[in-house]
Amino acid sequence: METTLVENLPEVTAVGVLIKAIIILAVISAIAGFGTYIERKVLAFMQRRLGPMHVGPYGLLQLAADGIKLFTKEDIVPQNANKFIFMIAPIITAATAFIALAAVPVFPDFTIPEFIPLLGGTFVPSIAADLNIGILFVLGMMASGLYGPLLAGMSQANKWGIIGAARTAVQFLSYEVVTGLSILAPIMIVGSLSFVDFNNAQSEGIGSWLIWQQPVAFVLFLIAGFAETNRTPFDLLEHEAEVVSGYATEYSGMRWGMFFIGEYANMITISIIAAIVFLGGYSEGTLGWLTIVLKVGFFFLLMLWVRASWPHIRPDQLMWLCWKVLMPIAVINVVITGIVMMV
Amino acid sequence: MYEIIAFYLFSALTIGLFLITVMSKNVLYAMTSLAAGMVLISGFFFILGADFLGVVQLIVYVGAVMALYSFAMMFFDATRDIKEKNTNSALIFLLGGLSAVVLVLIFAAPIHSDAIQALYPMHEGVGNAQDVGIVLFTKYLVPFEVAAVMLLVAMIAGIILAGKKMDQSLTEDMAADDEIMTQKDAK
Known part of the structure; x- marks a missing residue:
């Protein structure tokens, strides 16, 4: 495996990567669970309600209650559904979301202290798989993630499901074009597809952040990111006022929960990409990692904020926005960036 | 060692999945195994160190097979088997087998004669994407x-x-x- 890590770092071992993978799985799953609580609370405050209040102090234990409910609910598979595909569809969503997280830097790298038996002295890298083409890999993995809703909708023998699946194909395929084109301009400026190179290119303080050179690309990427993570102005896949619950209509219990975890993991991935590519990523030192956590937290809050402020849009408006507004702007942005770089 | 295990695992899985694509009477199984096989092919590129091509394979074929899915959605009931109309299966078997043998011979011939050599080898210290770009915009x-x-x-x-x-x-x-x-x- 090729690495772009700085030379003086300790060697990355298989054990270290494994520990890293387990940490990512555990922490991101927990954040996904906690995210539902934060989402309900933030939405409630923005809409002048209280949100969950009854279970525990300020409704904090609502999380545990929801978890118990999800795990103990009956797992229903509809009679006429294609059972095998129906059962693996949520796993595709959750698995691809976590595989995408393998190539982005999550948490600082550290060495396990020597006094811990067995694992003492193992170096745990910040990126589980430090690929040279990290950004493309993450976008590709998120693209494969759309097989989850698609297969779920097609296998469940439900008309709302089929509509949800059709919307999945249309919406995600269209907005992938915008994501790719909008992130192309920063890639041209930095000249690399590696997250580490992006971080190093913007290491000279706020003035060197790429958002100042590429404000258009930043806005386009955010809009497309909302569409790709199925967030509110664009959540047509499971738009409850139109198609019951879309692709998730027939799902219950933990299989439904896996769609949810996948969606939250994708939200975090998009936030991390936006923070590293446009907002300078992490800084050096131990406290430097706090900066990226703050940035990711800001994007997470922004997603909730937009959800509280904007209504859903119609499918034809979604397509109009993608192909007649966002894509031309993205192409023009790439051309202008190229001209400015050459002149 | 890891590479050999990964290669045989990917090979077996890819061939098995494409067999399902051809043999299955259910649209959903056929399409899903096709998509999974395409994703696994990108594994071969990763084993060879061609990260960029692997990811391109992933992105391109995920989108391409997705378009096929939408046709399947419009034309078939995905939860039921399809009645296939197979005329003269012996002829199909003969033609399919012949073309497979020809393909294998074409691709195996240069390996056998040791005549294979890289005209545009990868440069040390240069990324995958740069190497592909140089060849693409010159030769x-x-x-x-x-x-x-x-x-x-x-x-x-x-x-x-x-x-x-x-x-x-x-x-x-x-x-x-x-x-x-x-x-x-x-x-």
Whole structure:
């Protein structure tokens, strides 16, 4: 495996990567669970309600209650559904979301202290798989993630499901074009597809952040990111006022929960990409990692904020926005960036 | 060692999945195994160290198979088996087998004669994407541009074919409904 890590770092071992993978799985799953609580609370405050209040102090234990409910609910598979595909569809969503997280830097790298038996002295890298083409890999993995809703909708023998699946194909395929084109301009400026190179290119303080050179690309990427993570102005896949619950209509219990975890993991991935590519990523030192956590937290809050402020849009408006507004702007942005770089 | 295990695992899985694609009577199984096989092929690129091509394979084929899915959605009931009309299976078997043997011979011939050598080897310390780009814009510039023009032609043709009635709304404008009905009657 090729690495772009700085030379003086300790060697990355298989054990270290494994520990890293387990940490990512555990922490991101927990954040996904906690995210539902934060989402309900933030939405409630923005809409002048209280949100969950009854279970525990300020409704904090609502999380545990929801978890118990999800795990103990009956797992229903509809009679006429294609059972095998129906059962693996949520796993595709959750698995691809976590595989995408393998190539982005999550948490600082550290060495396990020597006094811990067995694992003492193992170096745990910040990126589980430090690929040279990290950004493309993450976008590709998120693209494969759309097989989850698609297969779920097609296998469940439900008309709302089929509509949800059709919307999945249309919406995600269209907005992938915008994501790719909008992130192309920063890639041209930095000249690399590696997250580490992006971080190093913007290491000279706020003035060197790429958002100042590429404000258009930043806005386009955010809009497309909302569409790709199925967030509110664009959540047509499971738009409850139109198609019951879309692709998730027939799902219950933990299989439904896996769609949810996948969606939250994708939200975090998009936030991390936006923070590293446009907002300078992490800084050096131990406290430097706090900066990226703050940035990711800001994007997470922004997603909730937009959800509280904007209504859903119609499918034809979604397509109009993608192909007649966002894509031309993205192409023009790439051309202008190229001209400015050459002149 | 890891690479050998990974290679045989990916090979077995890819062949098995594509077998399901050909043999299965269920659209959903066929499409899903096709998509999974395409994703696994990118594994071979990763084993060879061609990260960039692996990811391109992943992105391109995920989108391509997705388009096939939408056709399957429109034409078939995905939860039921399809009645296939197989005429003269012996002939199909013969032709399919022959073309498979020819393909294997074509690709195996240069390996057998040790005549294979990399004309444009990878440069040390240069990324995958840069190497692909250099070859693409020097030796293969003409095929690259021709492919681009062909895609543009296909895109324009597609827009013209689909765009004839674009200015009419199917839901609001009743004239469009009448138009569709008269065209149906004409057929």
